[in-house]
Every structure is written in C-alpha cells, then in structure tokens.
Amino acid sequence: MKGKLYRMVSTLRSTTSATDNPGSQSALRKLNEQRIVETLMAGPATQAELSRQTGLSTATVSNIVKVLHDAGVVATEPTTSSGRRALSVRLNSNSAVAVGIDFGRRHLRVVLANLAYEVLAEENITLPLGHEADVSISAAVDLLDSLLEDAGVRRADIVGVGAGIPGPIDHRTGTVAQGAILPEWVGFHLLAHLEERLGLPVFVDNDANLGALSEVTWGPHSGVENLVFVKIGSGIGAGLILNGLLFYGQVGVTGEIGHATIVEHGAVCRCGNRGCLETVASTTTMSELLSRGQPEPLTPDEIVRRALAGHPAVLRVIDDAGLAVGRALGNVANLINPEVIVIGGPLADLGEILLEPIRRGLLRHAVPLIGETTSVTMSALGARAEVLGAAALVFQNADIAHR
Amino acid sequence: MKGKLYRMVSTLRSTTSATDNPGSQSALRKLNEQRIVETLMAGPATQAELSRQTGLSTATVSNIVKVLHDAGVVATEPTTSSGRRALSVRLNSNSAVAVGIDFGRRHLRVVLANLAYEVLAEENITLPLGHEADVSISAAVDLLDSLLEDAGVRRADIVGVGAGIPGPIDHRTGTVAQGAILPEWVGFHLLAHLEERLGLPVFVDNDANLGALSEVTWGPHSGVENLVFVKIGSGIGAGLILNGLLFYGQVGVTGEIGHATIVEHGAVCRCGNRGCLETVASTTTMSELLSRGQPEPLTPDEIVRRALAGHPAVLRVIDDAGLAVGRALGNVANLINPEVIVIGGPLADLGEILLEPIRRGLLRHAVPLIGETTSVTMSALGARAEVLGAAALVFQNADIAHR
Numbered sequence: 001m002k003g004k005l006y007r008m009v010s011t012l013r014s015t016t017s018a019t020d021n022p023g024s025q026s027a028l029r030k031l032n033e034q035r036i037v038e039t040l041m042a043g044p045a046t047q048a049e050l051s052r053q054t055g056l057s058t059a060t061v062s063n064i065v066k067v068l069h070d071a072g073v074v075a076t077e078p079t080t081s082s083g084r085r086a087l088s089v090r091l092n093s094n095s096a097v098a099v100g101i102d103f104g105r106r107h108l109r110v111v112l113a114n115l116a117y118e119v120l121a122e123e124n125i126t127l128p129l130g131h132e133a134d135v136s137i138s139a140a141v142d143l144l145d146s147l148l149e150d151a152g153v154r155r156a157d158i159v160g161v162g163a164g165i166p167g168p169i170d171h172r173t174g175t176v177a178q179g180a181i182l183p184e185w186v187g188f189h190l191l192a193h194l195e196e197r198l199g200l201p202v203f204v205d206n207d208a209n210l211g212a213l214s215e216v217t218w219g220p221h222s223g224v225e226n227l228v229f230v231k232i233g234s235g236i237g238a239g240l241i242l243n244g245l246l247f248y249g250q251v252g253v254t255g256e257i258g259h260a261t262i263v264e265h266g267a268v269c270r271c272g273n274r275g276c277l278e279t280v281a282s283t284t285t286m287s288e289l290l291s292r293g294q295p296e297p298l299t300p301d302e303i304v305r306r307a308l309a310g311h312p313a314v315l316r317v318i319d320d321a322g323l324a325v326g327r328a329l330g331n332v333a334n335l336i337n338p339e340v341i342v343i344g345g346p347l348a349d350l351g352e353i354l355l356e357p358i359r360r361g362l363l364r365h366a367v368p369l370i371g372e373t374t375s376v377t378m379s380a381l382g383a384r385a386e387v388l389g390a391a392a393l394v395f396q397n398a399d400i401a402h403r
Numbered sequence: 404m405k406g407k408l409y410r411m412v413s414t415l416r417s418t419t420s421a422t423d424n425p426g427s428q429s430a431l432r433k434l435n436e437q438r439i440v441e442t443l444m445a446g447p448a449t450q451a452e453l454s455r456q457t458g459l460s461t462a463t464v465s466n467i468v469k470v471l472h473d474a475g476v477v478a479t480e481p482t483t484s485s486g487r488r489a490l491s492v493r494l495n496s497n498s499a500v501a502v503g504i505d506f507g508r509r510h511l512r513v514v515l516a517n518l519a520y521e522v523l524a525e526e527n528i529t530l531p532l533g534h535e536a537d538v539s540i541s542a543a544v545d546l547l548d549s550l551l552e553d554a555g556v557r558r559a560d561i562v563g564v565g566a567g568i569p570g571p572i573d574h575r576t577g578t579v580a581q582g583a584i585l586p587e588w589v590g591f592h593l594l595a596h597l598e599e600r601l602g603l604p605v606f607v608d609n610d611a612n613l614g615a616l617s618e619v620t621w622g623p624h625s626g627v628e629n630l631v632f633v634k635i636g637s638g639i640g641a642g643l644i645l646n647g648l649l650f651y652g653q654v655g656v657t658g659e660i661g662h663a664t665i666v667e668h669g670a671v672c673r674c675g676n677r678g679c680l681e682t683v684a685s686t687t688t689m690s691e692l693l694s695r696g697q698p699e700p701l702t703p704d705e706i707v708r709r710a711l712a713g714h715p716a717v718l719r720v721i722d723d724a725g726l727a728v729g730r731a732l733g734n735v736a737n738l739i740n741p742e743v744i745v746i747g748g749p750l751a752d753l754g755e756i757l758l759e760p761i762r763r764g765l766l767r768h769a770v771p772l773i774g775e776t777t778s779v780t781m782s783a784l785g786a787r788a789e790v791l792g793a794a795a796l797v798f799q800n801a802d803i804a805h806r
Contacts (some may be wrong), residue, residue: 256737267475334659337652367662
C-alpha cells in the first residue's frame, strides 16, 4: 500500500524523515508546524494572518500556536487588528538550536544555528589525513561542548544534530558506502555512533546533498525548485534539489557525477572504472599534473593562489578540468533540466576562471534549449556550505515542538 | 511566495496540472477525490472502510462520495457492516472515459480507457513520413469518432484527451520544442489546436514521459517510486518517474539522453553536437550501418526479424548500440539512482539480445553499488506504452467529478 499512499510535502525546507509514514497524522502535523514556523521567519503575525498566509484553518493555526507556545518556540501577545482583539505571534528563534557538523578528510567544522537561520557560534579545526572516524567524532563532541558554552546555549535547546560526510550513505543500512573520500569510514554507522555519543537526535547526509540544501535555505537560491550543487574537491559529487526537495533515489546514492566516463580508456579511477570525471578534474588530479618535480603536492589553496596570480600552466589545467566538468554537467542538465547549477568546494574562490570553461563545456554538450536556460554560478557560501546545510537538515527533519 | 507554498502530492497517479495552484483548495479536493477513486479500483468499499484506507475523515469521505455519485462516477447502495447500517460504494468505471492519442512519425494510435484502466477500444493507422501536424490531428479526430461509436461510449463520458508526441514540449510556451523527431511540428501549439478541434480538455506530453507513466500505471511497475523509461527509436529519449511523479524539470525538457556525448569527435548529430548517443544507437543509425548496398533501408521490424534469425552483422550492430545505451544509462543511474530502467520502443521484441549489452554497459559505467541495485528490463507494453500513458495522463490531471 505504501506506493499508493498520498504524501504531503512542502516545496522547501521540509522533508519527512525516512522513518515517518508519509501519510500519517504526525507527518501532517509536523509539516503544518513547519509551515507556521516558516511563515513567522518573515516576522511576527497574528493568528488570522497566519491562517491567510498558510491556507490552514484558523482552528488548526490556533492549535499549532498553542503547541509551539508550550514548547517555547513562539511567544504570543494580545493585540488588536482592524479594531478586533487578536493574538500576535512571534518566533522565539533561540529556543530551537540546530547543530551542524561537517566531517572532512582533514577538517572538522561545527556550527550552532537558530530557527531564524542565524549562526550563533562556529568553529573549524584541522585533523590528520587518514584519521579514523572515532577521532573525528570525539573532536566533534568536544567542539560542540565548547561552542555551547561560548554561545551560552543550553543543551536542552538543541533540537538535533545534522552531520555531513564526503561520501555516499546507503539508506538501506545507514552506513557509509563504498566510494567515500574517507575510505577509513566505509561501513561505519555514523548516525548510530553520533547518537550514542551525543544523546541527541542525529540526521546524516552526504556533503554534496548538504551543499545543495544550503543553497536553497541559507544561500541566495531560496525558492529554486530544481538545483544542482556540484562539489569539486578531491572527489567530485553533486547534490540534487528536485521539485524543491533533496532527492535520494532508491538507495540514497545520487549525484555520483565524479564517475561519469569522460575518457573511454583513460586513467584508472578509485571506483574501478577508467577515465571518470574525477580522474581528469578533481583537485587531486590538478595537483598531480602541476606538482611534477615539486617536493610537495600543491594544495587546493595554492592552486587558487597561483591561478589568481596568472600562472599559465595552472590556468590551463583549470581550463581543461572545467571543460570536462561542463561536459558532465551537460549530460546532467539534459537529463533533469535544472534552473541553477552551483559550483562549490575548495576552488570556489576561482570565480570566473573556473566558471567560464564549465559554462563552455555545458553549452557544447547540452541540447540548445537546455544549455540556454541553465545558469551556472559559484557558491556564495564557500567552505561553510556543507556545515550550514547540516544545520538546515535538522530544521527540516527534527520535530521542533515535541522533543 | 510560490516556492514557499506547500504542495500536496500523491506518490502515484496524480499530478496537479501546471495551471493549478498546488496549495489551493481545489487542488486538495481533486487529490482527495483521486484517493477515493484509486481506493475503489481495488473493489467496492463502505464509507467507513474508505475513511480507514485513505486516512480522510468520515465527513470528507461522505462529501466526496456525494460529489462522485452526483457526477455518476460511483454508485452507492445501503448495506450493513458489523450489524450497523452502512453505505457501500463502487466505481462506475465506464462513467469516466479517457482518450489517449499517440502521434508518431508515421503512425497514429488512439485508445479509449475507463477508470478501472480497462481498454474499451483501440486503433492504429499508418501516416506518410513527414506529414504536417494538421494531417495527424484530422486523422485523430476521425479515429476518435469511429472508436466512440464502436465502443458505444458517449462523448459526455469523456473526461479528457491525453496526447503524446515524439519531441520535447517547452512548458513555458506549450509548444513543441526544437529537437523533436517530428521537425514539421516544431513551434506548433498542439494543445491549443487539439482543444479547438475536439472541444475537450487536452493534456499533452512527450512520448517517453508517457511511456514512463504507463509503466507505473498500466504496467508491471506500479508502486515503483523511481523509474526511467528509455525509448530507443529514430530518436532516443527517457521519461523519469521521481518520487512517484513524472518529473519535468525547469522548462519541461528532461530525459534527453539521446544527446549524451559518447564519441568525443564522432558523427554530427541533428542537435548540432557530435558523437551523441543517437548517432551510435538509434534505429536510424543501425539501419544505415546495415543497409549499405541495399535498395531500401532496413526498417526496425526487419532489424528485429534478422536479429532473431541470428544474422551476425545485425547482432553486432545491436550489441554495439546496446553497450552505448548502457554507458549513457550508467551516468543516468549514477545521478538519480533509479530502482528500475525500462527499455521501450520498436526494438522491444529483441528481449535479451538488446538487454544484455545494455546491462553490460551499465555495470561497466555505473558505480558498483548503483550498478548492482538497478534492474534493467524490457517494456511489457510494447508499442502501446505511449498511448496507454496518454490515457493515464488524463486520469491524473482531469477533474473527473466536475466536468
């Protein structure tokens, strides 16, 4: 019967979690609450205004406001509207705090954000390459404790923890799947370990998915229904917002554009195939191409610095990589016809130097109508995209009024 | 505000039409009606059972049953259930008839179907290659009249007409976009012309989209949430069911996998690019490869016949084409991780001869987890997939209780 059930979904900022029955009363209630909260983000409103703006009945609005008030999420005060008595409702933003964690190959970022999508505290640290998952988790637990203290946030106000990792997550098992940029983490049940260590509800997702979510919540693309976020780093992956929601496909592994075949008999890829996009356009490949005879491989930051200084070989390598990414994105656009493609990752500061060849590759390989109507832009969120997306994931999935 | 509005969608068999405000009362009412109708397809039920099975309140069910009864869509009769008086409701299947039309390069198919997804009448005719849109439309109008008479269906029972064409439709203008296999139709406003000639509500879609819809309604893949339907013919295109719904992207042009670059500097494609999948795997290309020195090019039927008879050159050409299609589908699966890929079009009778190289190409080019979990199968609906999908499009979009 599952496939036949109806589902209420919002176009933005609300997915029902995988464990909820999508047609259930509790899912519906949660969505209606999110609707009210989202409307209040624009500023205080009376109950009558909330009803008009959300399309919910006045009785439903009044029930939800009562629940949110009891949970401390909103404050109310009597007022008058058109000469009648009314109840004004405003968001108590700091009453609900989301924690975002971005686990990287050699970094860890943690952020605290409130319901109004304001950052309350933020910190990032460097970790040794090839570290075990436990090292990261312990560091995250410590970092969270110190951020809570710095920001004066009570643990009781945390509604949940969102965590992103640079690798696919198999939704059938909840574990990190083969293909992760963190090979030490494959098979690891991040969600279970984090929940045990933190004693808080945890939501886990792939970093490119969180980048995509970030763009339509924190970023400038709020309201965009179909968006692709591409992370170009040591791996290349994409997150998809389709019909306003993060798209997970069948087993949760989507956006694997790093393994699109670009060169039929090209270099061997870590996935076991040959000539994948990652073998020609990842920062690792760029670094290898540019580091011959150098004592140390170039870091992504150094690639950016040299490109901005006009080094010809660096510019050429970036141009070739951009064209290849554009070619892969031409196929992506041909398939799902997004409105916007956002490029993120450690090369984001390159701006037009990287965007121009990507656009050129896209226009060359997409069918004309699609090439002309797809805009390609650089992420404005930089290295914070994933961690901010992790916090947004919490507000989308946690039950803020019943914790 | 549009991007922020909430939308109620079903997982299957119900899209709100593009013109409806997705959060509106009328869209909600239509969806609830569809829920009741869908539940009744399994057989008669009491109002209490309908309420339990749909999750709708008894008051809502009772209102909808009344509306559907007044429209003649359901019949009711008093009964008892657990010793209490109850109202048994059953579908009056033939009270609502959908017309499906499949416009092809040289064929025209028309079907009449009832609410229980039973075919009442069906016919297909051959048209000259390169015919103008008007010729097809006139033929469709005549064919519909004769089918209605044959099947004894009253015009008043038609809830709408679904029409499929082998080409993309630009949703911003409602016209046939560049890239259609019917070049004479580009820029043509099929919907407006059909509505004028038929005096009935019309819904228009791309043929590959209708193939996909067909598989999850008429076909064996009912309940599949993420499915790709690939039509291999003179063109190659895909229709996508994502999260249970046909996916249209930004401007309505999706699934253009025929223009995935397979050979970097390959043959020139009608899209203006080089080495597209269509240049190596369409039936036109197969026919060209196999018809050197022949007086007439091989038809798709003849390709199938010779392959089944074991002609080595034909088998080799099909193998190469299948591998290329599989490679393109590897990229598709890496991106959207579907559960099932269904192959349709005039080569469907090839069965494993075509499926095997497609699967081989997919496994070679998809990341392992995705390759292993994606099933590839031949359409069981054959040449009827598109026309049946066109009829299904009507039941998804038409307002069956208010015409």
